[in-house]
Amino acid sequence: MSVSTSLDPSEERQRWVQTVRSFCDQVTQWSAAQGWPVATSELELTEETLGTYSVPELNIQTQHGAVVVEPVARVVMGAVGRIDLFAYPTLFRVMLLRSTQDGRWLIRTDSGIFLRQPWTEKTFRDLVADLTGAADESSAH
Numbered sequence: 001m002s003v004s005t006s007l008d009p010s011e012e013r014q015r016w017v018q019t020v021r022s023f024c025d026q027v028t029q030w031s032a033a034q035g036w037p038v039a040t041s042e043l044e045l046t047e048e049t050l051g052t053y054s055v056p057e058l059n060i061q062t063q064h065g066a067v068v069v070e071p072v073a074r075v076v077m078g079a080v081g082r083i084d085l086f087a088y089p090t091l092f093r094v095m096l097l098r099s100t101q102d103g104r105w106l107i108r109t110d111s112g113i114f115l116r117q118p119w120t121e122k123t124f125r126d127l128v129a130d131l132t133g134a135a136d137e138s139s140a141h
Contacts, residue, residue: 013050016074016081019098020055023083023105027058027069030121036128037061049075064132065089079106087131094127 024040031038043057058069065088072082072095079097083105086093095108096119105119107127117123128134 009050012074013053016050017053017055019081020071020083024056024058024069027060027124030124031058031060033121034062034125043071045071045073047073047075060128062128062132062134064129064134067128067131085127085131087128087133090131090133092131092133094131 028038028040037060039059039061040056041059042054044052044054046052055071057071060067060069067085067087070084070086072084074081076082076097078100080100080103081098083096084093085096093110094115095110096105097108098104099106107115107117107119107123109115117126
């Protein structure tokens with residue numbers, strides 16, 4: 001049985017939207033703790049199996065640049081959803097893939113390497129520093 005025939009589109013869409021909202025709420029709290037302003041907008045996505053729906057997208061302003069939290073899709077190969085984190089001006093990106101086994105967020109680089117860190121507030125802060133280039137700047141001193 002394929003993935004598309006094994007899920008109820010309405011229920012799965014609702015579950016995914018709630019997962020994305022919870023994720024964005026968590027990231028917003030973590031950003032606020034760092035003093036980073038967060039702008040939230042609604043992103044409209046369309047997936048063949050789920051139809052069209054809206055999810056939040058975040059734009060986080062740090063002292064070294066902006067980081068965008070962009071939900072990509074619920075239906076992805078080998079995962080139960082994908083959210084991208086990417087930065088300006090560096091244009092660096094990581095993908096967060098929701099594990100099919102236990103629902104954890106797995107962090108994958110563009111080169112396909114999975115980072116071994118769990119998705120935590122510290123990992124989020126480290127990723128923001130790495131994505132915006134702030135980590136390079138602090139190590140240069």
